Amino acid sequence: MRKHVFLRILHALSEWSPYFCQRFDAFGKPGHSPHQKCTAAMRLLAYGCPADSLDENLRIVASTAIEVLTKFAKGVRKNFGEEYLRRPTNEDTRHLFHVAENRGFPGMSGSIDCMHWEWERCPTAWKEQFTRGDIGASTIMLEVVASLDLWIWHAYFGVVGSNNDINVLNQSTLFTQLLQGRAPKVEFTVNENVYKKGYYLAEGIYPKWATLMKTIPLPQCEKDKRFAQHQESARKDVERAFGVLQRRFAIIRNPARLWDRSALADIMYACVILHNMIVEDERDDYQVRYDLDYDEGSDPVPLTGYGHGPIQEFARVLQTDTEIRDRTMHRRLKDDLVEHIWQKFGANDA
Known part of the structure; x- marks a missing residue:
């Protein structure tokens, strides 16, 4: 997909759940960015690759990648399902x-x-x-x-x-x-x-x-x-x-x-x-x-x-x-x- 479509999804998910916002731990260290999470989910959907294959370039372990994928899929369905799964008007x-x-x-x-x-x-x-x-x-x-x-x-x-x-x-x-x-x-x-x-x-x-x-x-x-x-x-x-x-x-x-x-x-x-x-x-x-x-x-x-x-x-x-x-x-x-x-x-x- 084109960049503006990806950014539209990213923006909608950031407003939908704090999970897709930038978060920090108790020491102020930033966690995975929303771009990292959405990119990881899209790679799993598009390439069907194993979850642990994202650790090398995106620094996301397998368990986190699966969690990101499930939340991403649920968020896309929740935010865009009414428009893109609609019956013909x-x-x-x-x-x-x-x-x-x-x-x-x-x-x-x-x-x-x-x-x-x-x-x-x-x-x-x-x-x-x-x-x-x-x-x-x-x-x-x-x-x-x-x-x-x-x-x-x-x-x-x-x-x-x-x-x-x-x-x-x-x-x-x-x-x-x-x-x-x-x-x-x-x-x-x-x-x-x-x-x-x-x-x-x-x-x-x-x-x-x-x-x-x-x-x-x-x-x-x-x-x-x-x-x-x-x-x-x-x-x-x-x-x-x-x-x-x-x-x-x-x-x-x-x-x-x-x-x-x-x-x-x-x-x-x-x-x-x-x-x-x-x-x-x-x-x-x-x-x-x-x-x-x-x-x-x-x-x-x-x-x-x-x-x-x-x-x-x-x-x-x-x-x-x-x-x-x-x-x-x-x-x-x-x-x-x-x-x-x-x-x-x-x-x-x-």
Whole structure:
């Protein structure tokens, strides 16, 4: 990350906790400076190196380095989580839908998938619970939703590694705001049919819900082949996000060496937050997020505000949950998208 981003984090942590301020012992001898502590934490996150490797150049012993890392991760999550782990706002949704429309997927909010983080220090009594046969090691799972610019809009971490993506989806908070009536209300048209719930691109293991759009396995006709090509191409956004996240922070590419699951959660969420901060900083213009001709005066997606207030009554929640899991709506939307993509990208080639 650039220097000003690092200094922003340092300033926020210094105000958040005295631990990241310059302190002196009883003899007036200064301890580690805030710059030393934040640099040590960032080196551990970025390089995934052992804690005792910092003693030579930063003069921080292993026990202190681990303490700095855990406090740094907790501080980043506390101070920046609300902004950089937020769900899409009305303006965010407009941009996401505008980009999705240009890619042939009106109403698409991103791509969803899961990754495993190996847990080297998993207690022996828990190893079977955290181990899946095809992985062969104890892992903890992360579910994310990512967009074209690699911004991670949803992150849910902590499910044991013996589960699959469907189990994680059933436990995650992905549709919580939608169930509570607090999500931005959207309306878009595909093939002259109106839909009022956005959707995410997903791989084959995910269920056929109205809010998830999968590819067509073994497509036979040209329309299905064209749809599968575009769906699989657009869904790679989340795979790219995983790759960039692991390249930036080697600590989550290597096996986790801590015992505490809550500390691992703080580290994972801190990496996601820092990733989003870097993505934001590297954009030429944050307000116009994508290099597309976006007209601020146009509004291709009618949006209303958040439904603030108490959670909807239980019957309404059950009705919304039924609509989310509607397989008939899933098939209808897929048929409309197949026709829409064919008219937009494939009809002229034919």
